[in-house]
Every structure is written in structure tokens, then in C-alpha cells.
Amino acid sequence: MTLPNTMKALEKSYPREGLWQVQAPVPEIGPDEVLIKVTKTGICGTDIHIWNWDEWAAHTVPLPMITGHEFAGEIVELGRRVSDLKVGQRCSGEGHLIQTDSRQSRAGKFHLDPGTRGIGVNEQGAFAQYLKLPAFNVVPLPDEIPDEIGAILDPLGNAVHTALSFDLLGEDVLITGAGPIGIMAAAVAKHAGARHVVITDINPDRLALAEHVVPSVRTVNVNEEALPDVVQALGLKQGFDVGLEMSGNQAALDQMVDALVMGGKIALLGIPPGQSPVDWSRIVFKAITIKGVYGREMFETWYKMIAMLQNGLDISRVITHRFDVDDFAKGFAAMKSGASGKVVLDWT
Numbered sequence: 132m133t134l135p136n137t138m139k140a141l142e143k144s145y146p147r148e149g150l151w152q153v154q155a156p157v158p159e160i161g162p163d164e165v166l167i168k169v170t171k172t173g174i175c176g177t178d179i180h181i182w183n184w185d186e187w188a189a190h191t192v193p194l195p196m197i198t199g200h201e202f203a204g205e206i207v208e209l210g211r212r213v214s215d216l217k218v219g220q221r222c223s224g225e226g227h228l229i230q231t232d233s234r235q236s237r238a239g240k241f242h243l244d245p246g247t248r249g250i251g252v253n254e255q256g257a258f259a260q261y262l263k264l265p266a267f268n269v270v271p272l273p274d275e276i277p278d279e280i281g282a283i284l285d286p287l288g289n290a291v292h293t294a295l296s297f298d299l300l301g302e303d304v305l306i307t308g309a310g311p312i313g314i315m316a317a318a319v320a321k322h323a324g325a326r327h328v329v330i331t332d333i334n335p336d337r338l339a340l341a342e343h344v345v346p347s348v349r350t351v352n353v354n355e356e357a358l359p360d361v362v363q364a365l366g367l368k369q370g371f372d373v374g375l376e377m378s379g380n381q382a383a384l385d386q387m388v389d390a391l392v393m394g395g396k397i398a399l400l401g402i403p404p405g406q407s408p409v410d411w412s413r414i415v416f417k418a419i420t421i422k423g424v425y426g427r428e429m430f431e432t433w434y435k436m437i438a439m440l441q442n443g444l445d446i447s448r449v450i451t452h453r454f455d456v457d458d459f460a461k462g463f464a465a466m467k468s469g470a471s472g473k474v475v476l477d478w479t
């Protein structure tokens with residue numbers, strides 16, 4: 132198969148709001164890399180930061196940069212040292228590119244490597260017809276996982292990594308923040324055997340989507356209902372056993388600490404904007420364990436999430452919008468409206 136020399140891509144070309152559709156050279160792969168023909172991509176909150184060109188993006192992303200890191204596609208070329216993958220293999224992949232010389236990597240904890248670089252952020256990304264990726268990062272897709280689900284395994288992986296931080300079997304779980312990752316975490320918590328799963332937000336559209344994706348979840352609009360009342364209504368003696376903080380919102384974390392049992396556990400995925408005041412004494416006196424969560428475990432998270440998808444975990448309804456890549460601006464507008472779930476762009 133002969134590959135074209137250039138490809139369609141969505142690029143951050145200028146240091147201002149927006150993304151631009153460009154013709155870019157098709158990447159040349161090294162001996163340990165593969166070339167992937169991209170079929171579907173998901174738009175992430177990270178991509179919105181890059182679109183908006185906020186302070187974080189301006190400090191982090193070199194220009195020009197092909198953005199995007201949530202993708203599915205098919206391998207079309209193998210580097211000369213790649214022997215365990217085949218052309219034609221459908222795949223997704225881990226967008227965090229790691230080094231192998233850190234203590235963490237050498238201990239097999241690749242997700243904790245301090246030298247990690249992200250595709251679509253530090254390296255050319257997946258909003259393109261072709262993506263080069265180290266063969267190490269490729270995750271083959273089984274036949275029963277369609278491309279559009281493959282394109283959101285990255286954020287589902289965030290949800291799975293966060294949700295599986297602590298044992299959930301039989302536990303009562305509070306999730307603060309009903310964005311797509313919070314909603315998917317609710318589905319995962321239910322699948323993993325949690326008893327009550329409660330998800331909070333102040334955006335009624337997001338709470339409605341949470342109920343649509345996970346009918347067994349109890350949604351709470353904290354502008355209308357107080358969490359202690361919910362704890363009582365559910366018949367919980369003290370509160371929730373495990374909290375998954377997905378919003379980055381200070382008030383949400385405060386409410387979570389209040390609503391947790393003595394000895395409760397919190398996994399933090401939401402990123403607060405800048406520094407925020409925390410009432411540490413309550414956390415100490417409640418003997419709460421807090422874990423920060425970054426990315427996905429390589430590759431335990433991927434293994435677990437694919438196994439759960441094969442075993443009945445259904446998050447498909449979290450995809451609310453689908454656009455052809457030429458209509459990418461509509462996709463970004465849907466994301467920015469705050470009323471969407473996952474938005475998937477079609478590159479075929």
C-alpha cells in the first residue's frame with residue numbers, strides 16, 4: 132500500500148483561540164514505531180484548553196502542534212524492529228510516551244515516569260489522518276469494541292484508573308463532577324460491585340446525561356439538594372466509603388470530605404484551577420486517605436477496561452455528538468456548551 136505524502140490534520144498554528152485544518156506531512160516512523168491510519172478521535176477537555184489557548188496551554192504546548200490524543204485506527208506500517216503487531220490491526224493506544232531510564236519505569240510503573248510526554252500536547256498528536264506511535268504504546272482492539280469506543284478509551288481509562296484506585300465491592304461511592312469521565316466512573320463503580328453510587332454536579336444537563344448512561348446512579352444537584360439529606364435518604368449510617376473527585380471544584384471536595392465515613396478514601400482526578408484552600412484538619416481527624424490520579428496505568432488500566440467492556444460494561448451512551456472532521460468547529464462548540472458528553476470526530 133502506498134501512503135500519501137500529506138494528510139489532513141487539526142493544528143494549533145497560532146498563539147490564539149482556535150484550531151486550524153491544515154495539510155501536514157505524513158509522519159515518518161522510526162524502527163520501534165508504527166503508523167496508524169486514524170478513523171475516530173475524541174475531543175478532550177485538554178483539547179479545549181489548547182483551543183482556548185489559556186495560560187496552561189501557552190506555557191505547555193509548542194507551536195505548531197497537531198493536537199488530539201484520543202483515537203482509534205488501524206496499523207498501516209510497521210517499523211523495522213516491530214515484530215509483535217500486524218498491518219491491518221485495529222487499535223487504540225496510550226498517548227503518554229514514556230522514558231525507560233527512571234526508577235519508576237525500571238520498576239514497571241510506567242505511568243509514574245517523570246519524563247512522560249503527551250501526544251497532542253508535547254508531541255504531534257492524533258487529530259490527523261495518520262499518527263505515529265511507539266509500538267509499545269499500541270493497544271489492539273478486540274472485534275467487539277467498535278472504533279468510536281476505541282476513540283474514548285483514553286478518558287474511560289482515566290475513569291477506570293480513578294475508580295479502581297480503591298476496592299469498590301459492596302462500598303458506597305460518591306462521585307463529584309458529572310462530566311464524561313465522572314459519568315463513566317459511575318458506570319465502572321457499578322460494574323465493579325459498588326452498592327450505592329451517587330454523582331453530584333450543578334449542571335442539570337450533565338446530571339440528566341449521567342442518568343441516561345448509568346440508570347442505576349443516584350444524581351444530586353447540590354444547588355437543590357444537600358448531600359447529608361441524601362446520605363440519610365439512602366440509609367447510610369455515616370456516609371460514603373469512597374469518593375472520586377472529578378470536578379476540580381473546591382466546594383465539591385469540601386462536600387466530599389464532609390460526606391465521607393471515618394477512614395474514608397478519596398481518589399482525586401479533577402484539577403483545581405491554581406491553588407485552593409483545603410481544610411486539612413478535617414481530613415486528618417477523619418483519617419482520610421487521598422490519592423492523586425494521573426493518566427492510566429500502563430497497561431493494567433487498559434487490560435481491565437477492555438475486559439470490563441467485553442464483560443458488559445456499557446458506556447456507549449456517553450457519546451452524544453458525532454461530526455465529520457471537516458465540521459470540527461461544531462464539535463468544539465458542543466464541548467464548550469457544557470451540555471455535551473463525549474464528542475467524536477470521524478476521519479474516514
Ligand code: ZN
Pocket residue numbers: 175176177200201285286
Ligand atoms: Zn483526554
